[in-house]
Amino acid sequence: MAVKETIEAKQQIASPQLTGAEIREKIRLFPWWTVGLIGVFVLTAHLILTRPSYQDAFNFIRAGVGVTVQTTLVAYGIALVLGLFTGLGRISHNVVIQNLGTLYVELIRGIPMLVLIFFIAFVGVPAGVGLLNQIGEWFSQIGLQLIAQPLIQLENSSVPMTTRAIIALSVTYGAFQAEIFRAGIQSIGRGQMEAARAQGMTHWQAMRFIILPQAIRNVLPALGNDFVSMLKDSSLVSVLAVRDITQIAKLYAGRSFQYQEAYVTLAVLYLMMTVVLSALVKWIERRVRQDERNA
Amino acid sequence: MKNSLIKVFVLAIVLFLSACGSPADTSSTSTGNVGETPSINTPSQPEGCLGTAETAIVDLGCREVTIAVENAYLPFNYISIQTGEPGGWDYDAWREICTRLHCIPVFVETAWDGMIQAVSDGQFDVAADGITNTPERQKIVDFSIGYIQIQQRLLVRKGESRFTSIEEFAQNDALIMGTQVSTTNYETAVKFLPEGRIKAFEQFPFAIQALIAGDVDAVIIDEIVGMGYSGQNADKLELIGPSISSDELGFVFPKGSPLVEPVNKALESMKADGTLAALNEKYFGPSFNVTEEDIK
Numbered sequence: 001m002a003v004k005e006t007i008e009a010k011q012q013i014a015s016p017q018l019t020g021a022e023i024r025e026k027i028r029l030f031p032w033w034t035v036g037l038i039g040v041f042v043l044t045a046h047l048i049l050t051r052p053s054y055q056d057a058f059n060f061i062r063a064g065v066g067v068t069v070q071t072t073l074v075a076y077g078i079a080l081v082l083g084l085f086t087g088l089g090r091i092s093h094n095v096v097i098q099n100l101g102t103l104y105v106e107l108i109r110g111i112p113m114l115v116l117i118f119f120i121a122f123v124g125v126p127a128g129v130g131l132l133n134q135i136g137e138w139f140s141q142i143g144l145q146l147i148a149q150p151l152i153q154l155e156n157s158s159v160p161m162t163t164r165a166i167i168a169l170s171v172t173y174g175a176f177q178a179e180i181f182r183a184g185i186q187s188i189g190r191g192q193m194e195a196a197r198a199q200g201m202t203h204w205q206a207m208r209f210i211i212l213p214q215a216i217r218n219v220l221p222a223l224g225n226d227f228v229s230m231l232k233d234s235s236l237v238s239v240l241a242v243r244d245i246t247q248i249a250k251l252y253a254g255r256s257f258q259y260q261e262a263y264v265t266l267a268v269l270y271l272m273m274t275v276v277l278s279a280l281v282k283w284i285e286r287r288v289r290q291d292e293r294n295a
Numbered sequence: 296m297k298n299s300l301i302k303v304f305v306l307a308i309v310l311f312l313s314a315c316g317s318p319a320d321t322s323s324t325s326t327g328n329v330g331e332t333p334s335i336n337t338p339s340q341p342e343g344c345l346g347t348a349e350t351a352i353v354d355l356g357c358r359e360v361t362i363a364v365e366n367a368y369l370p371f372n373y374i375s376i377q378t379g380e381p382g383g384w385d386y387d388a389w390r391e392i393c394t395r396l397h398c399i400p401v402f403v404e405t406a407w408d409g410m411i412q413a414v415s416d417g418q419f420d421v422a423a424d425g426i427t428n429t430p431e432r433q434k435i436v437d438f439s440i441g442y443i444q445i446q447q448r449l450l451v452r453k454g455e456s457r458f459t460s461i462e463e464f465a466q467n468d469a470l471i472m473g474t475q476v477s478t479t480n481y482e483t484a485v486k487f488l489p490e491g492r493i494k495a496f497e498q499f500p501f502a503i504q505a506l507i508a509g510d511v512d513a514v515i516i517d518e519i520v521g522m523g524y525s526g527q528n529a530d531k532l533e534l535i536g537p538s539i540s541s542d543e544l545g546f547v548f549p550k551g552s553p554l555v556e557p558v559n560k561a562l563e564s565m566k567a568d569g570t571l572a573a574l575n576e577k578y579f580g581p582s583f584n585v586t587e588e589d590i591k
Binding site: 122126155156157161239240241243247250251253254255256257259 | 408409411412415431432434435473476477478481482490491494495496497501504505508509510
């Protein structure tokens with residue numbers, strides 16, 4: 001009898017029956033949105049493979065993917081560096097550095113990205129080039145010809161539109177990331193800094209070995225988010241006639257009047273890239289959390 | 296609790312009122328523009344209705360005709376710097392056409408990119424923006440009869456010596472061409488240059504600013520428009536080279552639009568009595584260089 005009960009109990013554990021509540025729970029937790037997204041991709045792939053008009057649009061537009069990806073990567077790299085140093089500057093005790101950092105962040109956060117792109121392309125860079133030319137003139141008057149010559153010869157056309165667009169993107173995102181880094185650093189308890197200083201480290205050693213690693217781990221989700229966001233904002237460089245996928249889609253639609261094919265393909269291309277990037281960012285976050293737990 | 300409820304309520308009202316505020320559309324401001332001559336003595340006629348039923352070639356009965364314009368395309372449609380009001384050949388021409396057809400012209404500012412598609416979709420009754428008649432475009436829209444034949448030429452910085460024609464331009468790989476997206480100018484450029492050497496901007500003023508700043512070396516543009524812009528920047532720009540392509544310009548309508556016939560008749564009558572020639576002379580003739588003072 002006891003043996004039979006034990007066997008029944010073991011069977012119950014070995015092959016549990018799913019109750020109605022458990023099935024509903026599974027349905028509720030299942031990522032249906034992934035299925036939806038995959039559906040969109042499958043539908044678009046089908047359209048591209050079966051309809052020649054979609055095939056034309058796709059072949060035309062994908063030529064710009066390289067420019068889009070390159071612009072995003074370079075601009076993000078610069079924004080990271082800019083953001084880190086500005087973030088550190090904002091919490092520095094030095095009056096000049098702190099105020100410069102705050103001025104930069106407040107200025108840039110007040111101007112929309114599209115306006116900033118036009119500003120830098122048509123006002124900022126020509127003014128900068130003019131300034132460098134002037135500095136070159138002064139150098140050549142002093143007699144430092146070696147430095148002077150390249151500065152004088154600098155022209156507006158030496159700075160391609162792609163570069164100006166990257167400057168605008170990285171300057172904008174640098175300001176936002178400065179705030180992210182600042183928040184990350186300030187979220188680390190004062191105890192950490194005090195303990196580090198008590199160990200005999202200087203302020204900067206403490207920052208580099210103790211505070212920043214923890215801070216960056218904390219803000220990794222926000223940074224990853226910014227990366228995906230920058231990929232989408234890179235579409236704005238099309239107003240400077242830079243040949244990224246948005247510009248090429250516009251040109252294609254303008255010439256062929258296939259607006260539906262062009263813009264469906266364009267939207268799904270961006271979607272594909274951002275989904276892949278989001279997955280990558282999630283994976284990195286998970287790895288970092290795992291390391292933290294294992295450490 | 297009550298305090299925060301009141302705050303939320305006030306915020307909601309403010310947002311609601313701002314959303315219901317004056318809509319920023321130009322169409323309502325443009326019918327009563329710059330010296331409209333309303334009809335003679337019919338008080339029942341709606342405001343902005345031009346001409347009369349008796350004198351009309353085809354009586355459209357004061358219907359509103361929505362006309363898509365770009366307002367960034369000298370001398371066809373542009374914003375006068377002096378008065379801040381939109382004006383140009385298209386505005387004058389359509390006021391004349393509506394006088395002869397007894398209708399109300401309503402000008403709507405639109406982006407050029409997508410304008411023809413928007414007309415094809417029925418969003419506007421007609422588009423007027425110096426649009427070239429091409430077989431591809433005829434597939435999705437109807438064109439009026441041509442009102443002028445124009446040449447495409449190169450606009451360059453004054454004193455440009457590296458090339459004198461588009462063929463020479465094409466041979467020098469370092470040179471970049473500027474133009475506007477979705478134009479026949481762009482399509483002509485593609486015949487001579489690889490796409491990587493062509494920068495297509497949203498509007499011609501951007502391309503011309505890029506030319507002045509040195510970012511592009513030439514702008515391929517309709518001669519009339521080039522004259523308008525080089526008139527504005529006479530010390531910096533000039534038109535060079537022979538005609539690259541000859542294009543006929545017309546108005547575009549949705550396919551099967553009932554307006555095509557009446558407008559064609561109006562244009563014919565304007566050609567017959569010299570009105571069209573006078574209008575072209577005013578905006579496209581050499582005296583148009585005076586526009587610099589007009590616009591300032």
